Amino acid sequence: MIPLSILELGRVREGGSRRDALDEARALGQHAEALGYRRIWVAEHHNSSGVTTAATSLVISHIAAGTKTIRVGAGGIMLPNHAPYVIAEQFGTLETLYPGRIDLGLGRAPGTDQLTLRALRRDPSNADNFPQDVLELQAFLAPAGLNQRIEAVPGSGSEVPLWILGSSLFGAQLAAELGLPYGFASHFAPQALDQALAIYRERFKASEQAASPYALVGVNVIAAETDDEARVLATSQQMSFADIFRGQRRLMQPPIADIDTYWTPAERAQAGQMLSFSIIGSKETVRRRLQQTIERTQADELMIVSDIYDHQKRLRSFEIIADAAR
Known part of the structure; x- marks a missing residue:
């Protein structure tokens, strides 16, 4: 891995x-x-x-x-x-x-x-x-x-060491031109991911810092003991995105049993697009989806966002993710 x-x-x-x-x-x-x-x-x-x-x-x-x-x-x-x-x-x-x-x-x-x-x-x-x-x-x-x-x-x-970060083709082109490692923010803006990675790798020019392209890809991962528990934990992040669309500024909220009681269909569609590069589930689910992500992107490294309300459950999520990756 x-x-x-x-x-x-x-x-x-x-x-x-x-x-x-x-x-x-x-x-x-x-x-x-x-x-x-x-x-x-x-x-x-x-x-x-x-x-x-x-x-x-x-x-x-x-x-x-x-x-x-x-x-x-x-x-x-x-x-x-x-x-x-x-x-x-x-x-x-x-x-x-x-x-x-x-x-x-x-x-x-x-x-x-x-x-x-x-x-x-x-x-x-x-x-x-x-x-x-x-x-x-x-x-x-x-x-x-x-x-x-x-x-x-x-x-x-x-x-x-410098990295170029972005969610558009501009950052990919600049990172390639300067010969720097590149991080794509697919954890909230995945739409241009595949095209950006292709451009970065095709146009990369070796530099003193990097002899070859190095791509880091952001991905949301919410891991728990079961798929159902992970889906509940993920609602805190989902509510945060709905609040952004509403122009509300709230602190991170405790998870709720059913996110569809919180957001509207339009908010669900908006958040679904922004959070489409997400993995939510148990260790086996996470292992399978991480492998699929790597196969799709050929990433050199994954940067994980695990946005969970409870601090101990968040630490446990990162344990499960690390175990799944092994």
């Missing part, structure tokens, strides 16, 4: 606190390390009451400080929100503190709404400069030149 990794959003549960969410993310990193997961990444999201990973580099440090061997990184930093120089300083600091364990995934979406983008003091047109910003960041993370007047300290010479 190919390597498995984890994408963490630091979700705040109804009845829990923001500190609980951050500490549970750290506990998940420790659990994942013991189970043999390759990496745990956190995603930059802003102005979301139920997500605690906005200060992404700080959350990475919190998880990395509680672990020893698992790679920890950003999945991803939304680069148009930041000066590349500042990100080089932040991730150079992380690499200095936790050498050989830091990843830096980069996306060009804002990770928020237009009103919050203004609060971030960012221009929406910054996304047009994404390719140039990636190259600038890469240069700041490279060894400093003799006459280089602006140096990221720490950062220069750290050569933190």
Whole structure:
């Protein structure tokens, strides 16, 4: 089985606190390390009451400080929100503190709404400069030149590995052109997955970081002792998606027995499209569907999202997934 990794959003549960969410993310990193997961990444999201990973580099440090061997990184930093120089300083600091364990995934979406983008003091047109910003960041993370007047300290010479993340053909093309590993966000936007992977592999140009294409694919997996239990646990994530369509901002809700009592047929259709790259079930179901996913995508690595309300059941889900993958 190919390597498995984890994408963490630091979700705040109804009845829990923001500190609980951050500490549970750290506990998940420790659990994942013991189970043999390759990496745990956190995603930059802003102005979301139920997500605690906005200060992404700080959350990475919190998880990395509680672990020893698992790679920890950003999945991803939304680069148009930041000066590349500042990100080089932040991730150079992380690499200095936790050498050989830091990843830096980069996306060009804002990770928020237009009103919050203004609060971030960012221009929406910054996304047009994404390719140039990636190259600038890469240069700041490279060894400093003799006459280089602006140096990221720490950062220069750290050569933190960069990834291009996305859910469209643009990211696939850029990752191929720059010779960088590529992560596709099929856990919430799977529509262009097959075409994006094909373009990435066909157009890939070898680079100093990567001699050949390396594709990471996101997939939702909710695992439990039985298929029926997993289907109930999955309703927390399904309600979250229905709330997005309604413009509601709620904390993560406890699961319910029948999701069709919560969402409308239209919401079910919308969520079904966004969550179509999902596996829900027992160990045997998960094993079979993981194998089908790998056969379809030929992915080099899977990044698992297991969005479950109960922290202990979430830890158990990752145990079942790891066992199924063996």
